[in-house]
Amino acid sequence: MAGLATQFGSGAMTNSIGDFKDSACLLSIGANTTEAHPVIGFEMKQAVKRGAKLIVINPRKVGLVRHADLWLRPKSGTNVPLIMAMCRVILENGWHDEAFMAARCENLEAFKESLEQYDLESVSRITGVPAEDIKAAACMYAKNTPAAISYAMGICEFSHGTDGVMAVGNLAMLTGNIGKPGAGVNPLRGQNNVQGACDMGALPTTYPGYQSVTDPVSQAKFALAWGKTSGLKPGITLSEMFDAACDGRIKAMYIIGENPMLSDPNLAHIEKALRSLDFLVVQDIFQTETTALAHVVLPGASFAEKDGTFTNTERRVQRVRKAIEPVSGSRPDWLVTCQIAQKMGAQGFDYKGPYDIMNEINRLSPSWGGITYERLDACGSLQWPCPTVEHPGTPILHTHVFTRGRGKFMPLDYFPPFEMPDDEFPFLLDTGRALFHYHTGTMTRRVGGLNRFMNEEKLQINPADAQNLDIRDGDMLSIASRRGKVTARAKITDVTPAGTVYMTFHFRETPSNLLTSPGRDVVTATPEYKACAVKVEKVKVEKLKSGGEG
Amino acid sequence: MAQTVKFTIDGKQVTSTEGTTVLEAALSAGIFIPNLCFHPDLEPYGGCRMCIVEIQGMRGMPTSCTIKVAEGMIVKTFGPEIDKTRRDALQLLLANHPTDCLACVKNQRCELQKVAAYMGVTERTMQRTARPQAVDESNPFFKLDRNYCILCARCTRTCNEITCVNAIDLVSRGDETRVSLFQDQQFMESICRSCGECVARCPVGALVSKNTVIPSSEVLTTCCYCAVGCSMYLGVRDGKIVSVRGNSEGKSNKGKLCVKGRFGIAEFVTHPDRLTSPLVKGENGQVQASWDDALQIVADRFKTYSPDEIAVVASARTTNEDVYAVQKLARAVLGTNNVDNCARL
Ligand code: SF4
Ligand code: SF4
Ligand code: FES
Numbered sequence: 001m002a003g004l005a006t007q008f009g010s011g012a013m014t015n016s017i018g019d020f021k022d023s024a025c026l027l028s029i030g031a032n033t034t035e036a037h038p039v040i041g042f043e044m045k046q047a048v049k050r051g052a053k054l055i056v057i058n059p060r061k062v063g064l065v066r067h068a069d070l071w072l073r074p075k076s077g078t079n080v081p082l083i084m085a086m087c088r089v090i091l092e093n094g095w096h097d098e099a100f101m102a103a104r105c106e107n108l109e110a111f112k113e114s115l116e117q118y119d120l121e122s123v124s125r126i127t128g129v130p131a132e133d134i135k136a137a138a139c140m141y142a143k144n145t146p147a148a149i150s151y152a153m154g155i156c157e158f159s160h161g162t163d164g165v166m167a168v169g170n171l172a173m174l175t176g177n178i179g180k181p182g183a184g185v186n187p188l189r190g191q192n193n194v195q196g197a198c199d200m201g202a203l204p205t206t207y208p209g210y211q212s213v214t215d216p217v218s219q220a221k222f223a224l225a226w227g228k229t230s231g232l233k234p235g236i237t238l239s240e241m242f243d244a245a246c247d248g249r250i251k252a253m254y255i256i257g258e259n260p261m262l263s264d265p266n267l268a269h270i271e272k273a274l275r276s277l278d279f280l281v282v283q284d285i286f287q288t289e290t291t292a293l294a295h296v297v298l299p300g301a302s303f304a305e306k307d308g309t310f311t312n313t314e315r316r317v318q319r320v321r322k323a324i325e326p327v328s329g330s331r332p333d334w335l336v337t338c339q340i341a342q343k344m345g346a347q348g349f350d351y352k353g354p355y356d357i358m359n360e361i362n363r364l365s366p367s368w369g370g371i372t373y374e375r376l377d378a379c380g381s382l383q384w385p386c387p388t389v390e391h392p393g394t395p396i397l398h399t400h401v402f403t404r405g406r407g408k409f410m411p412l413d414y415f416p417p418f419e420m421p422d423d424e425f426p427f428l429l430d431t432g433r434a435l436f437h438y439h440t441g442t443m444t445r446r447v448g449g450l451n452r453f454m455n456e457e458k459l460q461i462n463p464a465d466a467q468n469l470d471i472r473d474g475d476m477l478s479i480a481s482r483r484g485k486v487t488a489r490a491k492i493t494d495v496t497p498a499g500t501v502y503m504t505f506h507f508r509e510t511p512s513n514l515l516t517s518p519g520r521d522v523v524t525a526t527p528e529y530k531a532c533a534v535k536v537e538k539v540k541v542e543k544l545k546s547g548g549e550g
Numbered sequence: 551m552a553q554t555v556k557f558t559i560d561g562k563q564v565t566s567t568e569g570t571t572v573l574e575a576a577l578s579a580g581i582f583i584p585n586l587c588f589h590p591d592l593e594p595y596g597g598c599r600m601c602i603v604e605i606q607g608m609r610g611m612p613t614s615c616t617i618k619v620a621e622g623m624i625v626k627t628f629g630p631e632i633d634k635t636r637r638d639a640l641q642l643l644l645a646n647h648p649t650d651c652l653a654c655v656k657n658q659r660c661e662l663q664k665v666a667a668y669m670g671v672t673e674r675t676m677q678r679t680a681r682p683q684a685v686d687e688s689n690p691f692f693k694l695d696r697n698y699c700i701l702c703a704r705c706t707r708t709c710n711e712i713t714c715v716n717a718i719d720l721v722s723r724g725d726e727t728r729v730s731l732f733q734d735q736q737f738m739e740s741i742c743r744s745c746g747e748c749v750a751r752c753p754v755g756a757l758v759s760k761n762t763v764i765p766s767s768e769v770l771t772t773c774c775y776c777a778v779g780c781s782m783y784l785g786v787r788d789g790k791i792v793s794v795r796g797n798s799e800g801k802s803n804k805g806k807l808c809v810k811g812r813f814g815i816a817e818f819v820t821h822p823d824r825l826t827s828p829l830v831k832g833e834n835g836q837v838q839a840s841w842d843d844a845l846q847i848v849a850d851r852f853k854t855y856s857p858d859e860i861a862v863v864a865s866a867r868t869t870n871e872d873v874y875a876v877q878k879l880a881r882a883v884l885g886t887n888n889v890d891n892c893a894r895l
Contacts, residue, residue: 017778017802038745038808039778045714067714189777191866193873197891200873202864204887208874213887226882230857235887241861250888252855254848256876257865258892279851286823296848297836299825300868303774304784304791304815308869310772312779312802320869323769323784323791324819329826331841333865333872337879339841343849346883354871361874380781381801435743438775438810439867443818449690450814453744 003165004185008178009404010210012195014397015148015184016314016383020044022182025053025144027137029168030079031152034063035435037188037313044150053144055137057082060430060502061495070137074127076428076500077417083167084412085123086138087174088115095142097176105173105407114411126414142175146182153190153432166410173407179399189313191439196311199368199384200361204235209365225364226348238264245273252279256333257300261289262440262508265516266483283336286442289508300333301326308334308354309376311384315394317371318381421499425481425533427465428500429515437506445506457510458491460502461536466492469536476539479503481532484514487539501536557623572614572625573601583627584636584665586643587702588615589751591798591805592711597703599639600665603627611635633669640669643700645676647754654698654755655762661753662700683728688738691760691813692749696728698756705729705748705757712806717742729756744809750796763792770797773811774867778802780811791816857886864891 005011020026020043034041041063048054048067056068057079065071074082090096091112101108120131127134141147149168168185177183189195201208211218214232222229236244242260244250246269253274264270274280274293282294291297303310305326311317326332331339334357338349351357361368367385375382375389382393397403421428436453437444444450459477471477475490479501488503488510496502503512516532552567559576566575571594576583586598594616602611606624611632614625626632643662651657666672683696701720706729709718717740721730731740749757765785773780781800785793794812798805828844829836839847852860862880864873873891880889 018804034743037776037778038743038810039780039803039806042713042806046712049711049714191892192772192774192777192779193868193870194777194866194891196870197864197866197868197873200864200870201877201881202866202873202889202891204890207881208877222881226878228882228885230881230885230887233887235889236861238863238890238892241863241888241890244861249858250861251859252852253861253863254852254876254879255863256872257867258863260863260892263892279855281848285825286821287825291825291829294829294836295831295851296839296844297825297829298844298848299828302819302824303867303869304771304819306869308871310774310779311870312772313777314779314802316779316802317870318772318779318781318800318802319770321769321771323771323786324789327820327824327826330824333868334875336845337872337875339845340848340852341875341879341883343845344853344883346879348882349875349879351875354869357871357874361870380799436809438814443774444810444814446821446823447814447817449817450810452690452738453809 003162004169004187007166007169007173007404007408007410008185008398008402010397011187011198012397013184013186013188013314014178015181015186016316016395017043019182019184019396020047020052020148021050023047023052023146023148024182025055025141025147027055027057027141027147027149028064029057029083029149029151030164031058031064031150031188032060032062032432033150033152033188036152036190036433038435040150040188040313053140055140057137059497059500070133070140072129072133072137073497074129075497076430078127078414079164080167080412081118081123081414082127082129082134083164083171084115084118084414085120085127085134086141087167087170088118089120089135089138090142090171090174091115093139093142095139096174100176100178101173104178104402105409107409107411110411111170111409114413117413141171145175145177146180147175147177148182148184148186149177150186150188152188163412163415167412169407170409170412173409178402178407179396181396184396187313190433192312193310195313195315196309196317199311199365204237207364208361209367211365222364225360242270242273245276248276251277252281253277254281254283255290256283256337257285259284259288259290259440259442261293262511262513263505265513267511267514268484283333284442285330286446288440288442298336299330300336301330305330306332306334306354308332309358309371315383316381317368317376317384319373319376419482419533421533425535426499427534427536429479429481429512429532429534430496430500430502431505431512431516432502434504434506437504439506441506441508454506457486457488457503457507457512459488459536460491460493460496462496462498462500463492463494464498465501465536466490469538471536471538478537478539479515479534480537481515481534483516486510486512486514501534555619555621555623557619557621557625559625560627566619568619570619572603572605572617572619572623574615575619576614576625576627581627582668583614584668585615586661586665586700586753587704589704589707591751592704592707595703595707597701598643600636602632602635604629604632636669637671640666640671641674641676644671644674645679647700648697649674655758656698656755659764660755686731686736687760688736689742689744691744691809692746692757693760694729694737694757696756698754699729700754700756701727701729702753704751704753708748708751713743713745713747715741715743715745718748744813745807746809746812747806750805750807750812759793761792763787765793768793768795773807774815775810780807782807782811784815791819852884855884857884857888860884860886861888861890862886864889866891
């Protein structure tokens with residue numbers, strides 16, 4: 001979430017889930033909340049029922065559209081011009097919050113200048129959204145305060161996803177929708193503990209608590225606490241790791257609980273990377289496409305078999321408690337990691353349990369100073385920053401000042417997605433999640449009942465496109481990009497716009513990431529899952545030659 | 551802050567806050583009033599008439615679940631007339647309800663049983679009137695047996711007020727009233743998202759989980775799927791997870807769950823496919839190894855790489871403590887900042 005970190009000083013959700021009930025307007029961008037975050041979906045729909053306005057910006061006719069006052073359906077990858085045009089309309093009509101901008105923000109002039117390119121006419125042409133709708137959305141968002149923006153991967157997973165996020169940040173600052181109940185900019189994270197994994201320093205650039213690895217003071221602090229630590233040079237990102245493995249710079253990898261052989265873009269490249277490794281250790285609870293390539297596989301314990309904490313999308317830290325003993329032969333992940341460290345002769349890994357680890361986190365990560373097990377057990381949850389044991393936690397960020405001081409308006413230019421459809425590959429492929437499965441399906445596909453709802457990948461295609469290609473519902477299709485080919489049955493639906501087809505990435509039999517693009521966000525290296533060019537063809541059923549005939 | 555309101559119930563001084571219903575105020579003051587269609591998460595409904603009371607200055611017997619408390623209000627929760635009216639209403643429900651409590655999965659946990667027991671009703675006084683009604687077993691996780699339904703509308707109100715899916719509704723009037731899906735579809739053909747919120751609120755054995763096992767203990771934890779982080783109780787029995795229930799105190803979900811959290815956990819956790827031994831790749835592929843051997847191999851090999859040659863991928867699904875340990879291993883032991891997670895994914 002590099003965009004918000006640049007503008008506000010923190011990339012996390014500014015407000016809380018419970019805040020949506022106080023919003024006068026909800027703006028949902030590139031999110032399929034009713035499928036990917038169902039319980040937040042309930043909350044948003046309830047707010048609408050009580051009278052809040054709902055604006056949905058999404059090329060797909062997602063579940064929330066049914067409840068929306070206004071639905072903008074931009075072409076994929078055109079969020080930046082669309083949102084910047086809304087900013088311009090707001091400024092031109094004087095619907096902005098002058099006092100907030102003057103008191104709390106900076107860089108307004110450069111931002112205003114960059115708005116010049118976003119006149120309604122050009123933006124309407126680029127996005128395919130009628131000018132009146134852009135204007136109506138700007139008006140609705142600006143005039144119903146407090147207004148809360150929520151967004152998900154549909155904004156980030158483009159080669160210029162960081163720009164999309166910053167456009168959203170601009171819009172919120174312009175209208176003073178930061179630092180108050182019912183307002184804010186709320187990225188809805190994907191996996192259960194993505195927020196926590198980042199908080200804990202599983203990032204190439206930061207120690208726990210977002211303390212920079214390039215800062216000598218942090219380095220000294222951790223060297224003192226741990227006896228030894230890494231250098232001042234930032235590490236490489238996940239995508240770069242695979243590149244480096246391919247060309248031999250990275251020789252060994254330790255992968256925990258992830259299945260990049262299905263979840264990551266451009267699978268052929270990932271497979272090559274993993275096969276090139278000299279030594280691969282994978283820790284997981286089930287065999288996956290990735291464990292299959294490992295030199296050593298270590299069985300981890302599931303969440304129900306260990307103690308610990310998760311941090312949800314609203315920065316809320318909650319306890320995970322051991323309900324049953326680890327399945328025979330498996331061990332909690334922290335224990336496995338510590339045992340490796342100890343076998344390597346390292347000190348400081350003799351924790352008696354997760355409780356001890358949390359004590360160390362409290363000491364070394366200032367924003368987590370007061371998040372102790374004792375308090376979590378007593379009050380259920382705490383939202384960081386929570387620096388001391390007296391601190392009540394922080395439901396809303398940036399209330400008086402931005403984490404970075406002043407909020408920074410960002411001038412933005414529009415760049416189309418890395419790979420656009422052409423004559424040979426005329427469709428845009430979008431990938432995402434479905435309600436009944438999770439990630440690469442290692443867990444949910446082992447639940448019989450969930451498979452009854454969805455047990456195979458289907459390619460969603462718009463009725464108009466289906467008609468042009470003479471495709472009927474259920475026809476077997478081949479979907480090919482410049483990188484690979486998969487087959488799936490057709491599901492004809494107007495949920496997906498004409499020109500765009502859609503698949504999930506839950507099914508190993510149909511690894512949609514064989515197709516996805518090598519494009520990555522220029523800042524965060526987030527893969528461009530949301531756009532790659534494909535062609536779609538009916539698979540010709542060869543006439544079966546049976547022995548009796550001919 | 552809501553204003554406090556002082557009033558009396560059965561001669562007892564009760565303090566409550568403005569906007570609270572008489573029923574809720576009584577219950578939280580420790581005064582029981584029988585009720586069936588009331589649910590704290592739902593808007594007042596006033597359907598079952600079990601909660602009727604007398605309020606000085608008000609005509610008739612209003613339902614306490616729909617009346618808001620007022621300063622100086624004088625409420626009486628019992629009396630011969632109240633008792634008779636409640637009994638008549640209850641007898642009507644019982645006349646439409648099966649008698650085989652022992653064969654019902656809700657036995658002992660049924661609110662109709664509890665109300666009948668409280669009122670001392672042990673037999674039916676009305677002729678059984680029910681005709682057999684359709685049972686919908688299409689959903690893999692729960693079923694709707696309309697023969698047990700008391701038409702309290704908790705499920706349909708849940709689907710309307712809580713989840714806003716509006717898959718179910720009460721249709722027809724009088725004897726023909728029933729819980730129904732659009733065009734009399736079955737659950738699996740309908741727009742139902744299978745969250746089970748209705749099941750969680752049904753007071754009787756009408757909407758029930760197909761796999762009901764009563765746990766011997768419950769453990770409060772957090773869902774392992776998406777980043778909403780729903781707070782939930784895992785029910786345990788004989789070393790296995792047998793039930794999942796939303797925690798109404800949970801700040802992010804206030805008791806609600808979706809289909810994955812409610813119905814998608816027990817089966818994968820102890821699935822026979824779980825990895826139960828370390829595996830080490832040899833000439834003939836991966837073979838089982840002891841923990842000690844496997845860990846030793848990993849430790850020995852890791853030692854041979856320079857910080858720039860090794861990379862660690864932590865999991866966005868494991869706990870904070872798991873992640874902390876692994877980034878510490880990367881930095882303090884392997885000496886590298888090459889550590890990342892799938893946050894971008
Ligand atoms: S199914 Fe249950 S919750 Fe729904 S109306 Fe009938 S008794 Fe009430
Ligand atoms: S119950 Fe559903 S909405 Fe809640 S955390 Fe689990 S997957 Fe997410
Ligand atoms: S509980 Fe009041 S009418 Fe049913």
